[in-house]
Amino acid sequence: DGVIWLDGELIPWREAQTHVLTHTLHYGMGVFEGVRAYETDNGAQIFRLQEHTDRLFRSAHILGMKIPFTKEQINEAQKQVVRENNLSSAYLRPMCFYGSEGMGLRADNLKVHCMVAAWEWPSYMAPEAKEQGIKIRTSSYTRHHVNITMCKAKANGNYMNSMLALREALDSGCEEALLLDNEGYVAEGSGENIFILKDDGILYTPELTSCLEGITRDTIFRFASELGIEVREKRITRDEVYVAEEAFFTGTAAEVLPIREHDGRIIGSGKRGPVTAKMQSMYFDQVSGKREQ
Ligand code: PLP
Numbered sequence: 001d002g003v004i005w006l007d008g009e010l011i012p013w014r015e016a017q018t019h020v021l022t023h024t025l026h027y028g029m030g031v032f033e034g035v036r037a038y039e040t041d042n043g044a045q046i047f048r049l050q051e052h053t054d055r056l057f058r059s060a061h062i063l064g065m066k067i068p069f070t071k072e073q074i075n076e077a078q079k080q081v082v083r084e085n086n087l088s089s090a091y092l093r094p095m096c097f098y099g100s101e102g103m104g105l106r107a108d109n110l111k112v113h114c115m116v117a118a119w120e121w122p123s124y125m126a127p128e129a130k131e132q133g134i135k136i137r138t139s140s141y142t143r144h145h146v147n148i149t150m151c152k153a154k155a156n157g158n159y160m161n162s163m164l165a166l167r168e169a170l171d172s173g174c175e176e177a178l179l180l181d182n183e184g185y186v187a188e189g190s191g192e193n194i195f196i197l198k199d200d201g202i203l204y205t206p207e208l209t210s211c212l213e214g215i216t217r218d219t220i221f222r223f224a225s226e227l228g229i230e231v232r233e234k235r236i237t238r239d240e241v242y243v244a245e246e247a248f249f250t251g252t253a254a255e256v257l258p259i260r261e262h263d264g265r266i267i268g269s270g271k272r273g274p275v276t277a278k279m280q281s282m283y284f285d286q287v288s289g290k291r292e293q
Contacts, residue, residue: 002119010080036090040289044087087118135259138177185210186206194250199245216250258277
């Protein structure tokens, strides 16, 4: 139930349908965002809305897709779906896709359709994961096709390997996968960026040539600078993760999530470390409006 914004109109959830010949369904050329609204004293507030909308438009630009709405309209659509569905907190999914106006790779009459849906989506991790941390494994799938050309686009077609990697991790009793880039360096989780804290007290995270330019990642950069913790972007090997003092994932869905075990090796103390805990508490204060955005 509820309403979804589709091509400029709010329509009942059940009526927000698309044809089986929807081009993006076949070829994966589409772009999307994952956004969150949090409960605050001033009602539901969407965290870093403008940055998500900017990234959506950047992703579309990379794919050569022209979104037939302005950024202001897409921002407004996101506020509307939260408001009209009476959500106090929500996960939002804006997506732009090619319709069923044409088929085949050469179709040149395709229209760009846009939708925004919002719903209440509790964490997909067990509640204790935020405190205890999760177990991850290095994936046999890589982010190869995302490297260099696609890491700035949050594009539908980029997620097949993420899903294969995640499934493989879950099947082997882990909670998330760590994908490597095509040279074997650490890239990112299936939908998260990774940070490690080494014994030099510096936080390290992969460069943007092998992972999505995460908005939560950027939030961590800001927190670290406030705390006087240096962050360095560099190539990270999987054994650097094994011997890290602390490691955590960041993402709109995952928020700030400690990693306690990687490929069967306990990381640091095997518990959420103090820097990870601090980043988490700053993050939750920020999104709930207890700190200024
Ligand atoms: N990496 C990938 C592949 C993702 O899908 C996401 C989620 O959007 C992230 C990283 C984290 O990005 P953000 O913090 O903007 O949600």
